[in-house]
Amino acid sequence: MRASHAPFTLDVTRLSVATPYLPPGVGARIDSVFRAAVNAATPAGLIALAPERAGGLPNGLLVAGAPDFRDLGLRPGMTVIRAGDMLRLGDRVALRLEGAVAWDPRVPAVDTARAAGSWARHAPIARRTARAWPVAHGLARVPGASAVMGALARAIGASDRRAATAAGRRLVGLGPGLTPSGDDVLAGIEAALHALGHPVAGFVEDLLDGIEGRTTAVSAALLRHAARGEASERVHELLGALLDADDVGVGTAVERAAAWGACSGIDGVTGVLLGLDAACVAHAERGRASSSGAAA
Amino acid sequence: MGAFAARVFPNSYRDSVELMQIAAEIEGLEGVTRAGLVMATPANRDVLAAAGLLVEVATGAGPNDLVVAVAAEDDAVATLAVERAAAALAGDRDNEPGGSAVVSAARTIAEAVTELGGANLALISTPGPYATAEALKALKRGLHVFLFSDNVPIEDEVELKALARHKGLLVMGPDCGTAMLDGIPLGFANAVRRGAIGLVAASGTGLQEVSCLVHRAGAGISQAIGVGGRDLDERVGGAMMLEAIGRLAADEATQAIVLISKPPAPAVADRVLQAAAGAGKPVVANFLGGDPVRIAAAGAVPAVTFEAAAAAAVALAAGRSPAPDPGLAAGLEPALATQADAAAARLGPGRTRVRGLYSGGSLAGEAKLILAAALGKERAAAHEVLDLGDDAYTVGRPHPMIDARLRTELIREAVADPATAVVLLDVVLGHGASPDPAGPLADALADRGDIVAVASVCGTDDDPQGRAGEEALLARAGVLLAPSNAQAARVAARIAARLTPTTTATPAARTP
Numbered sequence: 001m002r003a004s005h006a007p008f009t010l011d012v013t014r015l016s017v018a019t020p021y022l023p024p025g026v027g028a029r030i031d032s033v034f035r036a037a038v039n040a041a042t043p044a045g046l047i048a049l050a051p052e053r054a055g056g057l058p059n060g061l062l063v064a065g066a067p068d069f070r071d072l073g074l075r076p077g078m079t080v081i082r083a084g085d086m087l088r089l090g091d092r093v094a095l096r097l098e099g100a101v102a103w104d105p106r107v108p109a110v111d112t113a114r115a116a117g118s119w120a121r122h123a124p125i126a127r128r129t130a131r132a133w134p135v136a137h138g139l140a141r142v143p144g145a146s147a148v149m150g151a152l153a154r155a156i157g158a159s160d161r162r163a164a165t166a167a168g169r170r171l172v173g174l175g176p177g178l179t180p181s182g183d184d185v186l187a188g189i190e191a192a193l194h195a196l197g198h199p200v201a202g203f204v205e206d207l208l209d210g211i212e213g214r215t216t217a218v219s220a221a222l223l224r225h226a227a228r229g230e231a232s233e234r235v236h237e238l239l240g241a242l243l244d245a246d247d248v249g250v251g252t253a254v255e256r257a258a259a260w261g262a263c264s265g266i267d268g269v270t271g272v273l274l275g276l277d278a279a280c281v282a283h284a285e286r287g288r289a290s291s292s293g294a295a296a
Numbered sequence: 297m298g299a300f301a302a303r304v305f306p307n308s309y310r311d312s313v314e315l316m317q318i319a320a321e322i323e324g325l326e327g328v329t330r331a332g333l334v335m336a337t338p339a340n341r342d343v344l345a346a347a348g349l350l351v352e353v354a355t356g357a358g359p360n361d362l363v364v365a366v367a368a369e370d371d372a373v374a375t376l377a378v379e380r381a382a383a384a385l386a387g388d389r390d391n392e393p394g395g396s397a398v399v400s401a402a403r404t405i406a407e408a409v410t411e412l413g414g415a416n417l418a419l420i421s422t423p424g425p426y427a428t429a430e431a432l433k434a435l436k437r438g439l440h441v442f443l444f445s446d447n448v449p450i451e452d453e454v455e456l457k458a459l460a461r462h463k464g465l466l467v468m469g470p471d472c473g474t475a476m477l478d479g480i481p482l483g484f485a486n487a488v489r490r491g492a493i494g495l496v497a498a499s500g501t502g503l504q505e506v507s508c509l510v511h512r513a514g515a516g517i518s519q520a521i522g523v524g525g526r527d528l529d530e531r532v533g534g535a536m537m538l539e540a541i542g543r544l545a546a547d548e549a550t551q552a553i554v555l556i557s558k559p560p561a562p563a564v565a566d567r568v569l570q571a572a573a574g575a576g577k578p579v580v581a582n583f584l585g586g587d588p589v590r591i592a593a594a595g596a597v598p599a600v601t602f603e604a605a606a607a608a609a610v611a612l613a614a615g616r617s618p619a620p621d622p623g624l625a626a627g628l629e630p631a632l633a634t635q636a637d638a639a640a641a642r643l644g645p646g647r648t649r650v651r652g653l654y655s656g657g658s659l660a661g662e663a664k665l666i667l668a669a670a671l672g673k674e675r676a677a678a679h680e681v682l683d684l685g686d687d688a689y690t691v692g693r694p695h696p697m698i699d700a701r702l703r704t705e706l707i708r709e710a711v712a713d714p715a716t717a718v719v720l721l722d723v724v725l726g727h728g729a730s731p732d733p734a735g736p737l738a739d740a741l742a743d744r745g746d747i748v749a750v751a752s753v754c755g756t757d758d759d760p761q762g763r764a765g766e767e768a769l770l771a772r773a774g775v776l777l778a779p780s781n782a783q784a785a786r787v788a789a790r791i792a793a794r795l796t797p798t799t800t801a802t803p804a805a806r807t808p
Contacts, residue, residue, distance in 0.1 A: 075757060143347075172337075172339060173335070173338060176332075213358075213359065215359050262317075
């Protein structure tokens with residue numbers, strides 16, 4: 001099968017190493033098409049396709065240029081087939097994989113003590129920037145959601161995975177959006193916990209059983225990645241700015257991360273901030289406890 | 297006391313920006329107290345339920361279904377708000393500001409020609425009395441005309457088409473519902489692959505059905521030219537069908553031509569078939585109810601159904617000989633026959649009538665022919681197939697392909713009738729059609745007891761509504777789905793053949 005059969009050929013520039021593997025000849029189907037994103041359902045999970053400007057996605061391929069996927073004629077239900085170094089999307093688009101750079105979506109672990117110090121300095125400006133964002137996070141209008149988020153923060157603070165799972169379960173599939181806000185918040189929390197190597201990191205894994213019945217297919221795929229500590233490049237950049245010793249660029253990083261979708265971006269930011277707050281409070285308390293223990 | 301309304305859009309993925317914009321618009325409508333556009337996850341259904349917004353229709357929705365729920369001061373406002381949301385969802389919103397060019401609306405054809413530069417077609421959809429003057433202006437400026445308007449006198453049609461022939465232009469219409477020119481859909485048209493088959497049709501839904509079946513067979517359409525339902529009338533003389541045949545004959549991309557119409561006037565049929573014979577390409581003629589022997593004698597390939605026309609064209613365009621046309625009363629695929637027989641076996645005594653409620657006139661015509669061929673004219677007369685797109689039903693209201701209300705009323709009436717055995721439907725997708733044609737039909741078919749519902753979906757997965765989703769919705773409502781209108785009609789005929797009619801009298805005249 002050659003690319004020349006399809007009217008449009010796009011070059012894949014980056015490929016997440018966590019992208020579900022599609023063996024040659026195995027069929028997949030386009031699940032949803034937006035102007036700037038395409039999701040394809042494969043036997044191994046959902047693959048996302050986006051232009052380079054979207055930044056790395058945990059399950060995604062980035063393509064060069066700024067294609068409008070709807071105008072290219074892609075539609076849900078079209079087949080996706082891999083043949084050698086090409087991915088064919090229906091009879092419309094061929095993706096050239098040759099030359100794509102591998103990208104690792106796993107959130108890098110940081111030195112917890114130093115990161116907690118950076119967060120203590122950066123938290124006020126990060127919170128101010130998030131509060132000033134023109135759109136409130138998607139759970140702001142959902143009755144009872146703030147209480148659940150509070151319970152989740154306390155569970156993380158207490159390093160209580162079972163309580164975190166119980167609270168997290170109430171956020172799955174909750175709120176507006178194709179990726180409901182509760183899921184974006186959970187993904188943000190997981191990114192923060194993985195970065196800090198927190199004992200509750202990975203608690204979303206406990207929510208994945210039967211997840212397809214409780215949230216959208218796109219969101220379920222993102223939660224699977226989040227449980228393994230895999231996040232989008234925007235979240236990497238946010239965590240980098242918030243936990244770095246350098247004090248510049250915190251507000252800009254929050255704004256860049258918030259500017260994704262209608263409220264998915266600010267939901268993710270909300271999750272990251274909640275996760276850092278809860279985890280760093282616990283870290284400080286552990287630190288105080290061990291100091292007082294040493295003094296005693 | 298407030299009112300609530302909701303609608304579910306199965307497997308509907310919209311980006312969050314779009315959903316939030318639409319929710320804000322709907323909440324801004326006067327009389328709307330609360331609106332939600334959310335994915336129907338269990339958590340969101342709980343929230344809707346707690347807010348009193350979980351209307352019954354949304355209780356069975358799943359996490360990949362979008363639910364629009366509205367609370368308003370009264371039923372009318374709630375329903376209107378849901379309709380507004382549906383219309384907004386059907387529109388293709390550009391969520392990236394600056395990404396689309398803005399073209400100001402011209403007020404006259406002259407202004408539009410000046411602004412666009414290089415325009416070569418005018419689409420005219422004014423009320424009939426004004427349409428001729430606008431069409432003449434367009435022709436005089438060298439534009440082809442797509443004339444959507446109806447109620448244009450036949451004398452005007454003759455004059456317009458004579459001028460068009462003189463200038464080497466096309467007048468598609470009047471009352472032309474569909475065309476696809478260089479891949480651009482006009483009027484009601486489906487999203488089909490481009491390919492080697494050229495269509496000329498005096499039948500809107502006939503053209504749509506053939507183009508969709510060609511697409512689903514893996515082939516494609518080079519051009520699809522509608523000519524208006526009266527083009528093959530003796531007075532008009534097939535002027536535009538002749539012009540279109542000439543154009544497709546000269547078109548390098550077209551390898552096979554399909555002509556679709558009711559039987560033309562005999563003299564016109566001779567001229568059209570003569571032009572077809574001179575096209576230098578294989579031609580399939582589907583003159584619904586016409587004489588296949590006469591067509592074959594003229595050198596064209598006759599096809600008695602839209603399905604047979606599509607199959608023959610696909611074979612010819614690929615350089616193969618078409619399989620013999622199985623005829624109007626052909627058998628069914630075994631799986632479909634088994635389903636039909638099982639459904640028929642469940643029918644209670646007294647259920648004797650097929651009620652065909654169609655939105656497409658040509659599809660209704662095809663169904664009538666198939667019932668008559670399968671049952672004999674006398675027995676077929678005991679059944680009823682209505683074309684709800686006929687002028688008699690559309691006075692003062694939108695076409696049933698846009699607005700399902702008349703059809704759902706008649707479905708409910710049919711369901712309440714103890715004599716109804718089968719409700720036979722077409723579901724037409726594509727540009728211009730309702731954003732969710734199957735939804736209201738499925739709702740109206742609920743609680744139908746042992747009555748058999750049979751339908752075919754005229755559309756493709758590339759259509760804005762998505763064929764698979766619409767079929768899934770009908771399947772969930774227990775509708776027996778056939779892959780074409782011809783086969784749906786044969787299912788109905790097979791069930792009808794097993795019934796003992798209580799009367800063979802012509803059904804009572806119906807006032808639209």
